[in-house]
Amino acid sequence: MPTTRDQKIQAEAKRLLQEGVVDVVIGFTKGTLPYKMQPCFIQHAEDVEQLELNGLCSNNLAVYLNHRPKDERTAIVVRGCESRAVQTLVLENRHARENLYLIGVPCIGILDLQKIQQHEQDPVLAIQEEGDQVHVTLKSGEKTFQRSEILHNACLHCNHPLPVNADMIIDEAGLFEERTFDKSYLESFRSLSLKERYQEFTKEAERCIRCYACREACPMCYCEECFVNHSRPQWVDSTIDPAGQQAWHIIRAFHQTGRCVSCGACERACPMNIKMTYLTDLLNQDMFKEYDFEPGLDPALMPPFLALGEDNEKFGVGPEGSHAG
Amino acid sequence: MIRKKPAIVLFQCQYCLASSMDQYWVETELPENVKLIKVSCSGRIDPLYILNAVQGGADGIMVCGCMPEKCHYKEGNLHARRTLSEFCNFLNLLGYSQDRFVFHWMNIDERGVIQSLLTEFEKNLEKLGAQPHLKTRTFSQEKA
Ligand code: SF4
Ligand code: SF4
Numbered sequence: 001m002p003t004t005r006d007q008k009i010q011a012e013a014k015r016l017l018q019e020g021v022v023d024v025v026i027g028f029t030k031g032t033l034p035y036k037m038q039p040c041f042i043q044h045a046e047d048v049e050q051l052e053l054n055g056l057c058s059n060n061l062a063v064y065l066n067h068r069p070k071d072e073r074t075a076i077v078v079r080g081c082e083s084r085a086v087q088t089l090v091l092e093n094r095h096a097r098e099n100l101y102l103i104g105v106p107c108i109g110i111l112d113l114q115k116i117q118q119h120e121q122d123p124v125l126a127i128q129e130e131g132d133q134v135h136v137t138l139k140s141g142e143k144t145f146q147r148s149e150i151l152h153n154a155c156l157h158c159n160h161p162l163p164v165n166a167d168m169i170i171d172e173a174g175l176f177e178e179r180t181f182d183k184s185y186l187e188s189f190r191s192l193s194l195k196e197r198y199q200e201f202t203k204e205a206e207r208c209i210r211c212y213a214c215r216e217a218c219p220m221c222y223c224e225e226c227f228v229n230h231s232r233p234q235w236v237d238s239t240i241d242p243a244g245q246q247a248w249h250i251i252r253a254f255h256q257t258g259r260c261v262s263c264g265a266c267e268r269a270c271p272m273n274i275k276m277t278y279l280t281d282l283l284n285q286d287m288f289k290e291y292d293f294e295p296g297l298d299p300a301l302m303p304p305f306l307a308l309g310e311d312n313e314k315f316g317v318g319p320e321g322s323h324a325g
Numbered sequence: 326m327i328r329k330k331p332a333i334v335l336f337q338c339q340y341c342l343a344s345s346m347d348q349y350w351v352e353t354e355l356p357e358n359v360k361l362i363k364v365s366c367s368g369r370i371d372p373l374y375i376l377n378a379v380q381g382g383a384d385g386i387m388v389c390g391c392m393p394e395k396c397h398y399k400e401g402n403l404h405a406r407r408t409l410s411e412f413c414n415f416l417n418l419l420g421y422s423q424d425r426f427v428f429h430w431m432n433i434d435e436r437g438v439i440q441s442l443l444t445e446f447e448k449n450l451e452k453l454g455a456q457p458h459l460k461t462r463t464f465s466q467e468k469a
Contacts, residue, residue, distance in 0.1 A: 190418065198420025198458040227373060235373050243380050243461035247373075254372055254415060257408075282418055286411060305411075308403040 062219035079107035081263035083163035084296025085219040104166025109155040154264025217269035253279035258303035331384035331450035368401025380462035420458035
C-alpha cells in the first residue's frame with residue numbers, strides 16, 4: 001500500500017500509464033543540483049519512481065501544456081495554482097479538458113531559496129524537509145527553519161492551495177487550509193502616495209535585464225509572438241532603457257489581468273530577484289472587487305476582459321443618453 | 326513666464342463624432358498641444374498605445390468612443406471601456422494619476438461637445454501641472 005505522498009503519486013501515475021489512460025505524466029523529479037527539482041515527462045510505467053514532489057518544485061507545470069501537442073492525453077501533477085492555471089488554459093482553448101488527467105496534490109507551499117541563502121559566500125548544499133521543519137545544510141553549517149519562515153511570498157499570500165476540479169486528490173492534508181482574501185500587502189502599496197508608488201515600481205523595473213525568463217515560466221504567457229518581440233512596428237524598446245523596462249513590466253502584467261493564478265513562477269524564475277507578482281495581484285484584486293472574479297476557480301466563467309457584460313451602471317452611461325466621464 | 330500648454334493625446338473612434346463639422350474641426354483645427362490618434366474603433370485602442378503616449382510625454386489622455394449599443398462593430402466600445410478603465414486604474418497605481426484620463430462615450434445627438442471637453446480637460450491638466458512620472462521614452466531622432 002502506498003503511504004507517502006510521493007508513493008501515492010507514483011502509484012497513480014503507474015496505473016494511468018499501464019492502463020493506457022494517458023500518454024505522458026508531467027511531474028517533478030530530482031534536478032542536477034541537490035536543492036533543485038526539475039520537471040519531467042514520464043512516458044513508461046517503469047519510470048514512475050522518478051516522480052517526486054516537495055517544497056523545492058518551483059516551476060508551474062501547467063506551462064508545458066502550451067508546448068505539448070494539443071491532443072496528447074496528458075496527466076499532470078497539480079498543486080492549487082497549477083490546477084487553476086490548467087483551468088484557465090482550458091477555458092482559453094489551449095487544451096481539451098477531456099485529454100487531461102489532473103493528479104491533485106494539496107499544496108505544502110514552495111520554498112524561497114532567496115530567503116534561505118542570505119549570502120553569496122554561503123551557498124546552500126542540501127535541503128531536507130521534515131513536516132513543518134526544513135533542515136538546510138549551508139556551507140557554514142546546519143540550520144533549521146520553520147517552513148512558514150522561508151515560504152515564497154506568493155505561497156504566503158495564496159488563497160487556494162487545494163487543487164480545483166482535479167480528477168483525483170492525493171489524500172494527504174496539506175499544511176494549508178483554504179483561506180480568506182489576505183492581500184494586506186497590496187493595501188499598503190495602494191496607500192502610498194503617487195510618487196512613492198512610482199518609485200517603488202521603478203526601483204524594481206529598472207533592474208530588469210530583459211531576459212524574459214518570467215514570460216517563459218508563466219503558464220498564461222503563450223503568445224506565439226510576444227509584443228516585445230515585434231519589430232515592425234516596434235512597440236517597445238527591446239534594450240534595457242527605462243522606457244522599455246517599464247513598458248515590459250506594465251504590459252506583461254496587464255495582459256495577465258484576470259488570468260494570472262498568482263503562482264509566483266515568474267518571480268522565482270527572475271535572475272534579478274525582481275518583485276512582480278504585486279502587479280498582477282493588484283490587477284486581480286481589482287477584478288475581484290469589480291467583477292467578483294478569481295482566475296481558475298470556476299471552469300465555466302470567462303475572465304472579465306473576455307466576457308463583456310453590460311456594465312452601464314458601473315460606468316454611469318445609460319442607453320438613454322445620460323453620460324459621465 | 327510663458328508656460329507650455331499641457332500635451333494631450335486624443336484617441337478618437339472614427340464613428341463617434343456624428344456631426345461632420347465636429348469631425349472636420351478635430352481633423353483640421355485641433356490646437357497644437359493636442360495630438361489626434363484616429364482609430365477604427367475604440368476597441369482597437371491597445372493599452373500599449375496609451376502607454377506609448379504616456380511615455381512619450383503626454384500630460385493627459387482622452388479617449389472618445391461611441392455609447393454602448395451604438396458601436397459600429399457591436400461591442401468594441403464595451404471592450405474598450407472595461408480594459409482601458411482598468412488600465413487607467415493600473416497606471417494610477419504606478420504613478421500616472423487617473424485625473425489625467427478622460428473617457429467620453431459620445432451620443433449621436435451631441436454637437437460641439439468635443440471642443441468643450443477638451444477645453445475643460447486642458448484646464449484641469451494645467452492645475453495638475455506637468456506630468457513627472459513614466460516619461461521615459463526617447464525618440465530615435467533624439468537619440469541620434
Ligand atoms: S504572471 Fe507570474 S504569478 Fe501570474 S500566472 Fe504567470 S507566472 Fe504565475
Ligand atoms: S525574469 Fe526578471 S530580469 Fe528577466 S525579463 Fe523578467 S523581470 Fe526582467
